[in-house]
Amino acid sequence: MKIVSWNVNxxxxxxxxxxxxxxxxNPDILLFQEIKTxxxxxxxxxxxxxxxxxxxxxQKSYNGVAIVSKIKIKNINKNLIKDNLKQSRIITGEVKFKxxxxxxxxxxxPNGNPVDTEKYEYKxxxxxxxxxNIKKRLSENSNLLIAGDYNIIPEEIDVYDFKKYExxxxxxxEIRKKYRELLNLGFKDVYRFINKKKQEYTFWDYFSGSWQxxxxxxxxxxxxxxxxxxxxxxxxxxxxxxxxxxxxxxTPIELEIR
DNA sequence: ATGGCTGAGCTACTCAGA
Numbered sequence: 328m329k330i331v332s333w334n335v336n337x338x339x340x341x342x343x344x345x346x347x348x349x350x351x352x353n354p355d356i357l358l359f360q361e362i363k364t365x366x367x368x369x370x371x372x373x374x375x376x377x378x379x380x381x382x383x384x385x386q387k388s389y390n391g392v393a394i395v396s397k398i399k400i401k402n403i404n405k406n407l408i409k410d411n412l413k414q415s416r417i418i419t420g421e422v423k424f425k426x427x428x429x430x431x432x433x434x435x436x437p438n439g440n441p442v443d444t445e446k447y448e449y450k451x452x453x454x455x456x457x458x459x460n461i462k463k464r465l466s467e468n469s470n471l472l473i474a475g476d477y478n479i480i481p482e483e484i485d486v487y488d489f490k491k492y493e494x495x496x497x498x499x500x501e502i503r504k505k506y507r508e509l510l511n512l513g514f515k516d517v518y519r520f521i522n523k524k525k526q527e528y529t530f531w532d533y534f535s536g537s538w539q540x541x542x543x544x545x546x547x548x549x550x551x552x553x554x555x556x557x558x559x560x561x562x563x564x565x566x567x568x569x570x571x572x573x574x575x576x577x578t579p580i581e582l583e584i585r
Numbered sequence: 586a587t588g589g590c591t592g593a594g595c596t597a598c599t600c601a602g603a
Contacts, residue, residue, distance in 0.1 A: 336602085337592055361602085363593065388593045389601065438603055441587085478603070497603060532603070534589035546603080576591080576602080 328398070328424060328584050329354045332474035332547055333568075334435070334530075334577035338362040338393070341575055342370055348568050348579065349377055355397050356422070360435035360476045360577075362391035369393065386415035392433050392475070394420055400431070407432070407464075408456045412449065417457075424584065427470045429555070432461075434475035439496030447496050450478070454505040462512055469554040473514070476577065477548050479506045481516060484526050485545040497546060514550040517562045517582060527564050530577045538569060549582045560585040 331354040335341045338359060349357075357379070362369065366385040374381050374395050384405040385391040392415060394400055400420035407417050416435045421428055434457070439450030465471060480498045483489040492498030510516060518527075528543025537543065549562060560583040569578035 340592060361592095438601080440603065492603090495603075530603075532589080533591055537589090544603080573591095 328356070330356045330358065330431075330472070330474070330549075330582045330584070331579045332358045332360075332433070332476075332549060332582075333579040334360040334476040334547060334575060336361050336363070336575040336577065338370065338391075339364055339368070340573070342373060344568055344571055344574065346373070346377070347571070348565075349379075351567075352565065352579070352581065354581065356400075356431070357393075357395040358431065358433040358474050359393045359395060360391075360433070362393050363388060364391060382418065382420060384415045384418040389414070390435055391415045392418045392435050394418055394431065394433055396422070398422055408453070408460050410453070416453070424558075427555070427558075428468065429470045429472055430464065430468050432464075432471060432473040432475075434473060434477070436476065436478045438478050439502070442494065442496050442499065450496060450502070451505070454502070458505065458509050458512070461509065465512055465552065469552055471514075471550075471552040472555065472582075473509075473550040474548070474580075474582070476546060477506065478546055479503060479548075480544050480546060481506055481519065481548070484524075485528075487528070487542045487544065492544070497544065509550065513553045515553065515556055517549040517551050517559060518545070518564070518580070520556070521559070521562050529564055529580055531569060533576055547577055547580050549580060551582075555584070558584040
């Protein structure tokens with residue numbers, strides 16, 4: 328089973344690129360972030376033509392997450408955590424895989440910049456609330472998959488120039504500690520688990536030729552609960568969509584489980 | 586180098602992203 332996580336930066340502006348990708352990669356499940364549209368304007372019919380059902384937690388202009396799947400998803404939940412600002416940042420659902428019931432958790436973590444504002448506090452509070460809830464979920468189901476745009480640079484190797492980001496909301500130690508706290512509940516960062524030293528990125532800024540210079544960062548992650556580690560077949564950052572005309576600033580990360 | 590570029594909503598410009 329092939330599962331993809333991709334911050335598409337507007338599902339409607341990106342639809343042609345997304346369809347090109349789907350035809351080539353043929354994933355079973357897509358976890359989208361930053362769809363930037365309300366539920367009623369989501370392109371359900373277009374995905375349906377390619378045999379995908381869409382489960383959407385949208386928002387006007389900003390944020391928004393969706394699960395787009397060829398496989399039946401049950402128990403869709405859009406209220407896993409309490410969000411004071413009522414932003415659409417998390418959608419979960421259950422999928423049967425072999426003898427396991429896997430809970431898919433698709434997240435778009437707040438950016439948190441600038442750090443001396445309430446935006447940073449919102450990110451910290453969001454993560455604290457998220458970790459508390461994941462701990463509870465884990466006690467009920469040991470098969471969890473958390474994927475999405477975490478807006479966290481886990482380690483120095485995960486960005487082209489760490490010094491530029493050590494005081495940024497994506498790289499601050501306080502935030503990276505939250506990520507470690509999450510891992511310590513019983514998860515592996517699948518990319519780093521498989522690739523111990525490799526330096527690859529999932530995001531490149533639109534500004535000043537960041538893509539051409541490979542000034543990127545690894546902020547989109549697949550976390551698998553330890554119970555599912557034996558099912559990993561492969562993990563891949565697919566850079567092709569970032570190289571296209573009118574790309575998202577993020578590129579898809581692909582997980583295959585067996 | 587708080588710049589650079591892109592999308593939504595809207596129709597001039599702000600807000601947000603990372």
